[in-house]
Amino acid sequence: MSVEVQRADVVAWDRVISAKVASPRVMFWRRFRRHRLAFVSAIFLCLLFTVAIFAPWIAPYDPDATNLTLAKFGRPAAPSIEHPMGTDQLGRDWMSRLIVGSRVSLTVGFLATGVAIGVGTVLGAVAGYAGRWTDMLIMRLADMLLAFPPLLFLMGMLVGFKRPSATVIAVVIGVIGWMNVSRLVRGEFLTLRTREFAISARAVGASTPSIIFRHLLPNAISPIIVAATLSIPAAILAESTLSFLGFGIQPPTASWGNMLQIAFVQMRDNQAWWIGFYPGLFIALTVLAFNFVGDGLRDALDPRAWGR
Amino acid sequence: MTAYIIRRLLWMLPLLLGVSIICFSMLKRAPGDPVGAMLAESRDSGRTMTLADRERLKEQLGLNRPVYMQYVDWLKLVARGDFGTSTRMNQPVSTIIMNRLPNTMKLAGVSLVLTLLIAIPLGIISAVKQYSLVDYVLTTFNFVGISIPQFWLGLMLLYFLSVKVGWFPVNGMHGAYVEGGFWPHFKDSVMHYVLPVISITLAGVAGYMRYQRASMLEVMPQDYVRTARAKGLTERVVIMKHAWRNSLIPIITLLGYVLVIMVEGSVVVENIFSWPGMGQLAVASLTQRDYPTVMAIVLLSATLILVGTLLSDILYAVVDPRVRFD
Numbered sequence: 001m002s003v004e005v006q007r008a009d010v011v012a013w014d015r016v017i018s019a020k021v022a023s024p025r026v027m028f029w030r031r032f033r034r035h036r037l038a039f040v041s042a043i044f045l046c047l048l049f050t051v052a053i054f055a056p057w058i059a060p061y062d063p064d065a066t067n068l069t070l071a072k073f074g075r076p077a078a079p080s081i082e083h084p085m086g087t088d089q090l091g092r093d094w095m096s097r098l099i100v101g102s103r104v105s106l107t108v109g110f111l112a113t114g115v116a117i118g119v120g121t122v123l124g125a126v127a128g129y130a131g132r133w134t135d136m137l138i139m140r141l142a143d144m145l146l147a148f149p150p151l152l153f154l155m156g157m158l159v160g161f162k163r164p165s166a167t168v169i170a171v172v173i174g175v176i177g178w179m180n181v182s183r184l185v186r187g188e189f190l191t192l193r194t195r196e197f198a199i200s201a202r203a204v205g206a207s208t209p210s211i212i213f214r215h216l217l218p219n220a221i222s223p224i225i226v227a228a229t230l231s232i233p234a235a236i237l238a239e240s241t242l243s244f245l246g247f248g249i250q251p252p253t254a255s256w257g258n259m260l261q262i263a264f265v266q267m268r269d270n271q272a273w274w275i276g277f278y279p280g281l282f283i284a285l286t287v288l289a290f291n292f293v294g295d296g297l298r299d300a301l302d303p304r305a306w307g308r
Numbered sequence: 309m310t311a312y313i314i315r316r317l318l319w320m321l322p323l324l325l326g327v328s329i330i331c332f333s334m335l336k337r338a339p340g341d342p343v344g345a346m347l348a349e350s351r352d353s354g355r356t357m358t359l360a361d362r363e364r365l366k367e368q369l370g371l372n373r374p375v376y377m378q379y380v381d382w383l384k385l386v387a388r389g390d391f392g393t394s395t396r397m398n399q400p401v402s403t404i405i406m407n408r409l410p411n412t413m414k415l416a417g418v419s420l421v422l423t424l425l426i427a428i429p430l431g432i433i434s435a436v437k438q439y440s441l442v443d444y445v446l447t448t449f450n451f452v453g454i455s456i457p458q459f460w461l462g463l464m465l466l467y468f469l470s471v472k473v474g475w476f477p478v479n480g481m482h483g484a485y486v487e488g489g490f491w492p493h494f495k496d497s498v499m500h501y502v503l504p505v506i507s508i509t510l511a512g513v514a515g516y517m518r519y520q521r522a523s524m525l526e527v528m529p530q531d532y533v534r535t536a537r538a539k540g541l542t543e544r545v546v547i548m549k550h551a552w553r554n555s556l557i558p559i560i561t562l563l564g565y566v567l568v569i570m571v572e573g574s575v576v577v578e579n580i581f582s583w584p585g586m587g588q589l590a591v592a593s594l595t596q597r598d599y600p601t602v603m604a605i606v607l608l609s610a611t612l613i614l615v616g617t618l619l620s621d622i623l624y625a626v627v628d629p630r631v632r633f634d
Contacts, residue, residue, distance in 0.1 A: 240457055263463050287455040
């Protein structure tokens with residue numbers, strides 16, 4: 001009897017110890033895995049990255065090659081075994097264009113987020129740490145940019161380029177997307193700068209940049225990562241909207257947004273539903289996957305979400 | 309409070325000035341100008357424009373002067389309440405906007421009301437029944453709703469419900485020929501609203517519901533909710549009167565944000581459904597380099613956003629006496 005109890009005790013202690021031994025990385029992985037949708041989404045995104053990286057080799061046809069024997073009388077060819085997603089009115093293989101177009105969406109998503117996070121983090125950190133007039137100046141600038149209707153602002157900036165590349169579009173989206181990140185980082189820094197380790201770093205004579213970037217920033221990294229994952233889908237949506245309206249990637253270069261430009265006319269006149277259906281579906285799936293991964297990361301990284 | 313409002317209103321002036329400077333310089337560095345757009349148009353209609361004509365037009369529009377002088381000229385006009393003449397439509401910009409603005413307001417207004425009517429109850433249910441099947445379904449719907457591109461939703465609705473089965477008209481606000489009196493006209497109008505409103509509302513519902521759920525979850529474990537329950541009030545009264553009202557406080561600050569979603573949504577949706585509103589005007593004016601119109605639209609929407617944020621901040625203080633402005 002007493003042996004039994006003892007053994008149960010030992011088992012329980014084992015668990016406590018193993019739980020303590022689990023490194024933050026392992027704990028993070030366990031929590032992330034629990035969010036099933038996020039896990040499935042992450043796998044989907046990995047597949048998408050592979051497709052995007054090897055796009056020219058994976059695409060079954062040349063995405064820009066026209067074939068008018070397929071598109072008779074300028075009518076898009078319906079999906080078939082050779083062309084699983086059909087062709088457009090010029091006989092270009094729609095699936096190949098979709099595969100190549102994935103590069104634009106992912107490039108813009110990551111690059112724009114990189115710019116937004118970079119600018120936002122630096123400005124937010126400086127504003128939160130320095131305070132006073134530096135803080136006021138940066139926050140007023142953020143206020144001003146927030147007063148712009150974002151879509152109109154993006155269109156206005158892109159009008160300045162004849163054929164904006166994915167890089168240009170990404171930078172423009174990033175430049176007007178940093179304000180929320182900087183507010184977030186500023187908020188974190190306002191509390192971090194008064195903590196003991198910040199004061200002691202200052203006391204031993206660490207330089208200001210070193211305090212900001214080496215001592216304080218690592219403590220604010222979780223919310224930044226979550227903000228980053230959630231800003232990728234927003235950037236992808238912004239790019240596709242801009243390209244759809246004719247201000248982004250210009251045809252004949254394929255992007256998921258500009259593939260939808262001809263969708264309305266082709267669907268109305270030729271009942272070619274596949275022209276509009278597939279590009280939009282892939283935008284939606286990609287954005288959804290990033291949103292789920294962002295949610296999973298928040299669950300795994302944010303201690304406030306653990307109790308729920 | 310009054311001092312705070314006045315200070316905020318005064319802050320708007322430099323902000324708007326900054327917005328207009330950024331926007332003006334952005335437009336001026338764009339390749340092509342209104343004269344080029346006019347040239348293309350006159351070529352299409354079979355007339356020719358001589359080089360002298362071009363120069364005269366440029367002189368007339370003041371396009372030969374330095375950019376900062378052009379900006380000052382524009383500013384002087386605006387200060388007198390004159391937004392100039394549209395180079396695309398050759399009408400005063402204010403007239404054009406006055407024709408278009410009501411159409412956008414109607415579309416955005418209907419969508420906003422509908423968004424709140426759907427999102428608030430769903431958000432409450434989702435929070436009250438946290439972790440239930442209903443909550444799971446609603447939360448997943450939420451993610452889908454914020455992930456579907458509005459223009460794709462609009463296009464798919466158009467194809468399946470208008471082109472394919474013909475339930476709804478394809479574009480515009482009114483049918484070309486409607487026989488009969490008030491009711492046929494009313495029905496025709498409503499049918500034109502359905503698809504654009506659905507396209508805008510879905511994203512709005514998904515966005516708003518999430519916040520309603522989160523703020524309800526914050527409020528539900530509060531002491532005053534427990535007290536209300538302990539008093540023996542029905543669950544309905546506890547949720548609607550004690551919990552929900554308090555959960556609205558943080559949500560009020562989001563009204564400005566919802567306003568932006570509606571305005572942005574209408575840009576995309578108006579262009580798909582050929583809705584004669586501001587969004588369509590903005591895109592057409594930008595492609596045609598109609599600077600006076602674009603500037604007026606930007607200034608108007610920036611003012612709208614600033615006033616919207618201010619109003620929601622004021623409302624925040626009105627409903628929650630704990631909030632004080634310094």
